Amino acid sequence: MPLAATGDLVTAAAGARTAVAAFNIITLEHVEAVIAGAESVAAPVVLQVSENAVKFRYGRLLPLARAAAAAAERASVPVALHLDHVQSDDLLRQASAAGFSSVMYDAARLPYEENLAATRAAADWAHAQGLWIEAELGAVGGKNGEPPLDAHAPGARTDPAEARAFVADSGVDALAVAIGSSHAMTTRTAALDHDRLKRLTAALGVPLVLHGSSGVPDDELAAAVAGGIAKVNVGTALNIAMTGAVREFLAAHPEAVDSRKYLSVGREAMAGTVARLIRVLGA
DSSP states (O other), rough: OOOOOOOHHHHHHHTOOOOEEEOOOHHHHHHHHHHHHHHHTTTTTEEEEHHHHHHHHOOHHHHHHHHHHHHHHHHHEEEEEEEEEOOOOHHHHHTTTTTTTTTEETTTTTTHHHHHHHHHHHHHHHHTOOOOOEEEOOOOOOOTTTOOOOOOSSTOOOHHHHHHHHHHHHOOOHHHHHHHHTTTTTSSSOOOOHHHHHHHHHSSSSSSEOOOOOSSSSHHHHHHTTTEEEEEEEEEHHHHHHHHHHHHHHHHHHOOOOOOHHHHHHHHHHHHHHHHHHHHTTT
């Protein structure tokens, strides 16, 4: 089917009090696994390409984007393409022509006023191109070699009043909020601030997004969705599944040299993770 629009999927999820799962992809095996997992539970899904993934692919967006679009168009469930954690304005401006319906513009590292100004400019450009745009406010942490986030540090979590002003002044369509998760967690031990989430949901009129969801236990994810999260980003959990399956296969078959043998096992493990997490989100 034709590519879906991220904004449509998130809006529908928010209206149904569920969340759409958004998975970060790095290889074609990631793409195929995410789609297979979503198809197995008959749920829509978002394929996300981060700026870090583009850097890994020699700085070229189109090869992975074209492969993802081709696979998505052959899926039996709605699949959208989202450009994630974009800090480069040059990369931002490649989004529409590459088939993406949405971007997450990441200026959260900047002081508030600079974050707002940069995000406002990005939102104006994105909307002129027909793109749905997400931003981040607060300190989710764990990206680009940052130390693990202290989710309890003063100022780390998104302030509802500040978030309301930021959304109004920036014009973004969705906001990623810091409520206790952190990017790149390899253990599922994050405890979310559900009271803060309740206040953010009441304060804002746009869908809320949870980043760093790989480190969040199932019951906490389900509670976050019930509390207003409409888009849940997952990346590290796929890499854990793939790496673990490949390691196990190679340990049992040390003579193996055909990469299809172990990549297929890794792809299957990722698809299982995708299906399980989508079920948790109620999508």
